[in-house]
Amino acid sequence: MRGRLDVEMNKVTVVSVLPAVADLSSLDLGVWIHGFVQRNRLDEDVHEKFDKLKKSLSNHLQWINKFSLKTIMSPDGDIIDCVLSHKQPAFDHPLLKGQKPLDPPEIPKGHNQNSNLSDNFQLWSLSGESCPENTIPIRRIKEEDMYRANSISRFGRKLNYSNLDIGNKHEHSIAYVTRDRYYGAKAKINVWAPHVENYNEFSLAQIWILAGTFGKDLNSIEAGWQVNQQLYGDHRPRLFIYWTADAYHRTGCYNLLCSGFVQTNKNIALGASIYPTSSYNGRQYDITLLIWKDTKTRNWWLSYGSENLIGYWPSSLFRHLKDSATVVEFGGEIINSMSQGTHTSTQMGSGHFAQEGFRKAAYFRNMQVVNDKNYLTPLSNPVFQTEFPNCYNIKGGKSNQWGNYFYYGGPGRNVKCP
Numbered sequence: 001m002r003g004r005l006d007v008e009m010n011k012v013t014v015v016s017v018l019p020a021v022a023d024l025s026s027l028d029l030g031v032w033i034h035g036f037v038q039r040n041r042l043d044e045d046v047h048e049k050f051d052k053l054k055k056s057l058s059n060h061l062q063w064i065n066k067f068s069l070k071t072i073m074s075p076d077g078d079i080i081d082c083v084l085s086h087k088q089p090a091f092d093h094p095l096l097k098g099q100k101p102l103d104p105p106e107i108p109k110g111h112n113q114n115s116n117l118s119d120n121f122q123l124w125s126l127s128g129e130s131c132p133e134n135t136i137p138i139r140r141i142k143e144e145d146m147y148r149a150n151s152i153s154r155f156g157r158k159l160n161y162s163n164l165d166i167g168n169k170h171e172h173s174i175a176y177v178t179r180d181r182y183y184g185a186k187a188k189i190n191v192w193a194p195h196v197e198n199y200n201e202f203s204l205a206q207i208w209i210l211a212g213t214f215g216k217d218l219n220s221i222e223a224g225w226q227v228n229q230q231l232y233g234d235h236r237p238r239l240f241i242y243w244t245a246d247a248y249h250r251t252g253c254y255n256l257l258c259s260g261f262v263q264t265n266k267n268i269a270l271g272a273s274i275y276p277t278s279s280y281n282g283r284q285y286d287i288t289l290l291i292w293k294d295t296k297t298r299n300w301w302l303s304y305g306s307e308n309l310i311g312y313w314p315s316s317l318f319r320h321l322k323d324s325a326t327v328v329e330f331g332g333e334i335i336n337s338m339s340q341g342t343h344t345s346t347q348m349g350s351g352h353f354a355q356e357g358f359r360k361a362a363y364f365r366n367m368q369v370v371n372d373k374n375y376l377t378p379l380s381n382p383v384f385q386t387e388f389p390n391c392y393n394i395k396g397g398k399s400n401q402w403g404n405y406f407y408y409g410g411p412g413r414n415v416k417c418p
Contacts, residue, residue: 057143060152064089064141064257069132071140074124076236076273079140082131085264088138093259095316101264104309105294105301108184110368110376112306117191117285122239122272130267137269138256148199148230156231156257158248169338173348173386173394173408174331177369177379181324184292184300184370185209190363191225191285193237193277194347197412201335201346202228204240205362208329209291209300211320218247219321221300221313223289225274236273239287241302241310245318263311268304280350281359292370298322324372330364332392332408343391343417349409354395357407365405379404391417 066088068081086100120126124137131137149155185207194203206224222242227235231254243260244252255270256263263270278284290303298315315322332348349362368376382404384396392410399405410417 056152057146060155061141061143061146063092066138068138069135072124072127072129072131072137074272075126076123076234078124078269078272079142080124080131080137080269080272081140082135082266083138085134085136088136088263089256089259090262090314091259093317096259096262096314099262101262102297102299102312104264105296105299106374107303107307108186108290108292108370108374108376111186111290111303117274117276117287117305120267121274121287122269123275124269124272125267126275133266136263136266137272138263139269139271141257145231145233148233156253156255158242158244158254169336170333171336171348171387171392172331172333173354173392173410174329174333175364175367175379175382175384175394175396175404175406176327176329176331177382178327180380181326181372182209182328182369183324183372183374184290184376185328185330185368186288186290186292186370186376187330187367188286188288188365189224190349190365191237191274191277191287192350192362193235194227194349194351194409195345196227196229196235196334197344197346198337198339199229200337200339201344202226202230203332203334203346203348204228205332205349205364206240206330207289207291208327209321209325210327210329211318211325212247215247217320218244219318220244220248220252221291221321221325223291223302225287232271232273234273237277238271238273239268239304241270243313243317245321251317260317261311261313265308265310268308268310270310278350278359278362280352284359286363286365288366292374293324295374328369330367330406331394332362334392334412336412343388343413345411345413347409347411348392351409351411353410354393354407361407362409363405363407365402367404388417390414 066083068083070082072080189205196203204226206222209221212218225237226240242254293300299312301312302310334346334348336344352361354361371377384394386394394408396406
């Protein structure tokens with residue numbers, strides 16, 4: 001601590017800092033101070049203040065981890081709780097209290113393609129265990145998960161940033177369409193396990209459904225896979241969702257870490273690891289994700305594969321996405337924290353550049369959007385964009401079998417990306 005803040009820690013310093021730590025819910029600092037307190041045997045007053053922080057953490061864990069009817073142990077160390085559908089976090093939201101999950105909607109016309117991963121594409125389900133009817137699987141959050149977060153209040157949330165701003169430490173290789181009204185999107189997303197340099201960074205591949213203004217009042221619905229050590233504690237690719245109604249300021253979260261998304265599927269756990277994954281010059285695996293707006297309820301639904309409905313984002317969560325989206329994006333994203341004073345070595349996609357092609361570079365294929373007639377249609381004039389092509393790049397194309405597609409990614413730091 002002295003090295004970080006150039007302060008000689010003593011009882012006076014600790015007593016002064018702890019109230020602020022508790023108010024800000026600064027977990028990493030609070031845990032360090034607790035260790036200092038124990039090593040130096042400080043008095044009850046200091047312990048009492050730390051207990052306030054611990055109680056805040058405990059209360060948040062109790063709220064996130066709902067009562068379960070059954071618990072399943074996953075080979076990767078995850079604990080999956082089977083929670084009654086009507087008791088899931090979504091229904092803690094003021095706009096959703098007292099509601100129950102809705103019946104499935106009509107799937108967009110033209111949706112008839114499967115992923116090359118089976119329905120049992122998550123490690124926790126490979127044991128043959130499953131959740132009972134009328135429950136949903138939720139990945140349990142542990143105390144150590146909370147300790148990796150910057151704060152209790154920001155746990156499970158992205159930092160506020162503009163998705164397309166250059167120099168904001170978020171770097172992308174994306175294809176996008178705009179200048180129309182969109183009612184959904186679909187893609188087959190190649191799954192890899194990229195190297196991520198440190199726990200403050202992530203690497204992901206996803207679909208964005210967007211409306212509003214970047215940095216101000218953006219509404220965003222997102223789904224894909226990500227490697228995020230800070231959130232999950234490992235380097236496995238995991239299925240994830242995200243949403244925000246105010247440009248990542250105060251609303252929204254990953255998966256089911258806040259109230260909002262309503263899950264209806266008892267076999268797929270958001271935040272659970274995906275298995276198997278692609279290998280360089282070896283077998284390739286992809287997942288098919290479809291997001292679309294139900295024409296009757298106006299809610300935004302998510303499905304995996306051909307007919308695995310995962311759940312929905314209620315339209316009441318949003319302002320600009322109540323009707324339709326104005327931008328749809330597909331692609332990869334990483335965080336470049338420059339922790340070593342140079343560009344991060346965090347990989348995007350497979351960690352190889354787009355020009356290496358199939359079995360070497362990561363891909364998105366069969367990209368489509370949903371129109372106002374609830375039909376899936378090809379992309380019209382997609383734009384391909386990357387901020388730092390010497391670090392990560394993208395190369396698009398079109399074919400009969402793959403439709404609209406692109407290869408993307410890169411290794412991050414290299415001779416041309418110092």
